[in-house]
Structures are given as C-alpha cells and as structure tokens.
Amino acid sequence: MTSELGRRIARRIAVTGPITVAEFMTEALGHPTLGYYRRAMPIGAAGDFTTAPEISQMFGELVGAWIAERWLAIGRPNPVRLVELGPGRGTLMADLLRATRGVPDFHAALDLHLVDINTPLRAAQEAGLGDYRPTWHESLDSVPSGPLLLIANEFFDALPVRQFERTPRGWSERMVGLGSDGKTLTFALAPGLSPFARLLPEALREGGPTPGTVAEVSVAAVELANRIATRLVQDGGWSLIVDYGRDASAAGATLQAVRGHRPVDPLDRPGESDLTAHVDFAVLAAAARTCGAHVFGPVGQGAFLRRLGIERRATALKSRATGEQQAAIDAALARLIAPGQMGTLFRVLAIGDGKSAAPAGFSDEA
Numbered sequence: 001m002t003s004e005l006g007r008r009i010a011r012r013i014a015v016t017g018p019i020t021v022a023e024f025m026t027e028a029l030g031h032p033t034l035g036y037y038r039r040a041m042p043i044g045a046a047g048d049f050t051t052a053p054e055i056s057q058m059f060g061e062l063v064g065a066w067i068a069e070r071w072l073a074i075g076r077p078n079p080v081r082l083v084e085l086g087p088g089r090g091t092l093m094a095d096l097l098r099a100t101r102g103v104p105d106f107h108a109a110l111d112l113h114l115v116d117i118n119t120p121l122r123a124a125q126e127a128g129l130g131d132y133r134p135t136w137h138e139s140l141d142s143v144p145s146g147p148l149l150l151i152a153n154e155f156f157d158a159l160p161v162r163q164f165e166r167t168p169r170g171w172s173e174r175m176v177g178l179g180s181d182g183k184t185l186t187f188a189l190a191p192g193l194s195p196f197a198r199l200l201p202e203a204l205r206e207g208g209p210t211p212g213t214v215a216e217v218s219v220a221a222v223e224l225a226n227r228i229a230t231r232l233v234q235d236g237g238w239s240l241i242v243d244y245g246r247d248a249s250a251a252g253a254t255l256q257a258v259r260g261h262r263p264v265d266p267l268d269r270p271g272e273s274d275l276t277a278h279v280d281f282a283v284l285a286a287a288a289r290t291c292g293a294h295v296f297g298p299v300g301q302g303a304f305l306r307r308l309g310i311e312r313r314a315t316a317l318k319s320r321a322t323g324e325q326q327a328a329i330d331a332a333l334a335r336l337i338a339p340g341q342m343g344t345l346f347r348v349l350a351i352g353d354g355k356s357a358a359p360a361g362f363s364d365e366a
C-alpha cells in the first residue's frame with residue numbers, strides 16, 4: 001500500500017507520463033500538504049534520522065566560533081544577515097547564539113533569517129530562537145541584501161537531482177514511471193537520448209563512460225550555490241556548507257531514502273521517508289568560483305572540527321560532568337569526528353567574498 005502522495009503521483013504520471021527523478025523528489029519532499037518536509041519533522045532518536053547539532057552542542061558552538069570570527073574578519077558590519085538554510089529544530093542556531101554571546105557587539109549586529117519550508121517546525125524554532133526575532137522565508141531570495149553570514153547543515157542533500165544513464169548511443173534520462181499494474185511507481189529509462197545530459201559535470205560526461213553508468217546532477221544545488229556566491233561577492237560575507245557528499249564528481253546513483261533510521265526504497269510511500277542524494281562539492285565549488293567567490297575545502301568534518309578545537313571543548317565539558325555524561329561526550333565526539341563516521345563522510349565547504357583573510361578550519365596553518 002503506497003501513501004496518499006504516492007497515489008497522487010501515480011495518477012499524475014498516468015495522465016501526463018513519466019516524471020524526472022528531480023520532479024519526483026520535489027513532490028515527495030516539498031508537496032504543499034503531503035511532502036515529507038512539510039510535516040512535523042522527524043529529526044532525532046524517535047524520528048527518521050539525526051544530525052550533527054542534535055548529537056552534541058559542541059557542533060553548534062564551534063560553528064558559532066567560526067561565524068563570529070568571520071564577522072570580525074569582514075569588518076564587524078552592523079547589521080549583518082545571519083541566515084540558516086534548513087534550521088531543523090533550531091538546535092544549531094541556538095548553540096551558535098549561546099556560544100557567541102560574549103563577542104562584543106556581535107549580537108547587537110545580528111539580523112536573523114531562517115529559510116525553511118517546514119511550517120510545523122517553526123514552532124520549535126520560535127521556542128528556541130524567538131528572543132532573536134527571526135524572520136522566516138521559504139527561500140533565500142526574500143532575505144534582504146547586505147553583508148551575509150550563512151550556514152547550511154544537511155540542507156543541500158535534500159535538493160532534487162536528475163539522473164542519467166549511459167547507453168551505447170549516449171545519455172538517456174532515468175525517469176519515474178508506472179509498473180505493469182498501472183499503480184506502482186518504478187524507475188524506467190526514457191526512450192531516446194536526453195539533451196539535458198549536458199547539465200552533467202564535464203568530468204562525468206566525457207572520458208568514455210561504460211554503458212550502464214549512472215550519473216547525477218542537482219541543478220537546484222548549482223543554482224543555489226550561484227545565488228549564495230553572487231550575494232557574497234556583491235555584499236560581503238561568508239557561508240559554511242556541511243553535508244554528506246563527495247569532493248570530486250563521480251558516477252553512481254546516490255538517491256536514498258530513510259524511514260525510522262532504516263534505509264527504504266525511495267519510491268515506497270513518498271512523503272513518509274526522507275530522500276537525499278550525495279552533494280557534489282566539486283560542482284558547488286565550481287559554481288561559486290564562476291561567480292568570483294573564494295572557496296575553501298571541502299575538508300572532512302572531523303578535520304574541520306578538530307582544527308576549531310573540538311577536543312579541547314570536549315575536555316572542558318567533561319571537567320564538569322558526571323561519569324555517565326563524560327562517556328556520552330566521548331561517544332558524541334567520536335561520532336562527529338571519527339573517520340568512517342561523520343568525520344570523513346561529511347564534508348565542509350566555505351564560500352567567501354574573497355576580500356577577507358582565509359577562514360579557520362581548512363588548513364593546519366589557518
């Protein structure tokens with residue numbers, strides 16, 4: 001039995017034909033009433049997945065230190081737009097703000113903007129961040145211009161991807177269509193070659209990929225990286241993007257679905273599972289550089305947090321903790337920075353205006 005949204009998508013396909021994987025993701029995550037990210041958000045142990053700021057306060061505190069240092073580096077503008085894309089329960093931002101209270105004049109300069117399509121989550125964000133009088137937006141486009149400090153943790157991986165498969169004659173697009181029962185959603189290759197394969201990064205298109213190779217591109221992610229970089233170059237500022245992904249464009253289908261902390265079929269019960277695809281950081285970096293922005297990274301989340309001093313922070317927290325709490329701090333630290341856990345699987349990219357000094361966290365010297 002599929003979901004109500006699954007039935008609606010099947011009816012649409014029956015009338016207008018197969019849809020792209022990107023169109024499917026857009027519906028499954030963003031449908032105005034039934035999309036996964038429109039409903040009460042299942043982050044955390046009782047939900048579908050957990051995220052770095054939910055694992056430990058140390059994550060938001062160190063991102064806060066990075067952001068405050070960047071504010072100083074760009075000349076302490078007042079006001080400065082502090083923007084979070086996809087703030088979830090607001091935990092990262094709350095930790096960031098608490099950790100930066102002591103930075104002289106920083107909070108007085110902050111103009112807080114939260115970009116999220118999840119209306120039910122706003123209540124949680126309001127509870128934690130209401131004192132800072134945030135403004136909510138459905139997209140970055142309505143955030144007013146001006147110097148910008150932007151963070152996005154596990155946001156880009158929710159943006160829709162198109163998938164293409166190499167055939168002996170060229171690239172065809174992978175679509176979502178209907179099975180022989182006329183109801184079940186299924187992947188199928190579009191007949192003929194796709195002119196949209198030119199959207200794929202050159203590294204994937206060229207070099208004689210073997211038939212059967214699948215390649216992905218997120219046009220939405222490229223457009224967003226462009227918009228962020230353009231604003232940073234025009235108005236000054238920095239952004240920090242943290243996500244699951246790869247440093248160099250690589251072939252492979254990475255679309256995946258998670259429900260209740262378990263992998264499930266992405267086409268099963270759309271609207272009831274989280275859909276993600278690996279972020280192609282090479283493509284984001286190239287898009288930002290094309291706009292004239294400076295790019296640092298990607299580096300592993302573990303290396304980034306270690307350079308910012310997460311181990312010292314853990315030691316400080318443990319010095320005032322019970323034995324049980326100390327064990328929990330150690331476990332959270334390992335999850336955030338250990339190789340094979342989030343330490344290497346998650347990558348960190350900074351995009352900046354190019355006028356200020358290099359940011360901390362991206363090399364041992366900085």
Ligand SMILES: C[S@@+](CC[C@H](N)C(=O)[O-])C[C@H]1O[C@@H](n2cnc3c(N)ncnc32)[C@H](O)[C@@H]1O
Pocket residue numbers: 029030037041043051052053054085086087088089091092115116117118121138139152153154155158159
């Ligand atoms: C995986 S959660 C990450 C939450 C938070 N950053 C964290 O680390 O806990 C993704 C967040 O992005 C929001 N989101 C997903 N797609 C979006 C879109 N297209 N536009 C705006 N917000 C979106 C979701 O509602 C959610 O708050």
